[in-house]
Amino acid sequence: MDKHLEPDPKTAPLVRRIFEMYAAGSTQKEIIDQLNAESLRTRKGKPLTVNSIRAVLKNKKYIGIYHYDGKEYSDAYIPALIDTETFAKVQTLLIQNKRAPARKWTKAEYLLTGKLFCGICGQTMVGESGTGKSGAKYLYYNCLEKKKQYTCRKRAVRKLWI
Missing domain, CATH: 3.90.1750.20 (Putative Large Serine Recombinase; Chain B, Domain 2)
Structure with a gap:
């Protein structure tokens, strides 16, 4: 058969x-x-x-x-x-x-989280925010590898520049 x-x-x-x-x-x-x-x-x-x-x-x-x-x-x-x-x-x-939904977990809109990649190590760029000395809030994208293990030398990029 x-x-x-x-x-x-x-x-x-x-x-x-x-x-x-x-x-x-x-x-x-x-x-x-x-x-x-x-x-x-x-x-x-x-x-x-x-x-x-x-x-x-x-x-x-x-x-x-x-x-x-x-x-x-x-x-x-x-x-x-x-x-x-x-x-x-x-x-x-x-x-x-896989990481694209991460942009929904934050109050600020980081539309490129999960879609933007580091030009040095290739890891995902994720949205972050910080507050300056004057109290102003700054939004930027940072390399996930740099954030986790500090092994990438890519500097954070302002969200407005992208």
């Missing part, structure tokens, strides 16, 4: 679309909003969430790799829905965008 998996004709195009949208620069929230507006639902009939989209974007089965009992099997005869280049790009974007 010839046992093999075949892509579901209903869900395979949706998986491809999610990967294409994210690789093209759409945020997970934008993808969720668009798909929920089209009345697309999870297998359980519920609206899509960040967790459901993230699970799709991280699932190696879509590049033909089967995961079982802590091991990966690339020879499991699972048809790949996504090419490895797109999958790799999406994984890189997921890592880069």
Whole structure:
């Protein structure tokens, strides 16, 4: 008996679309909003969430790799829905965008937190504020590596300059 998996004709195009949208620069929230507006639902009939989209974007089965009992099997005869280049790009974007919500945790608007990177060490630049001798508040971006371990020599950049 010839046992093999075949892509579901209903869900395979949706998986491809999610990967294409994210690789093209759409945020997970934008993808969720668009798909929920089209009345697309999870297998359980519920609206899509960040967790459901993230699970799709991280699932190696879509590049033909089967995961079982802590091991990966690339020879499991699972048809790949996504090419490895797109999958790799999406994984890189997921890592880069991981800190992007940090800008919501502050009272000041640091729109570039998680999207601005240090030109010296490549680490994320994060928003900070300080108060001068006159009592004036200054907003700036600082290298996360410098803030954590003081190993980067990048100077803080005023928010107004960016």
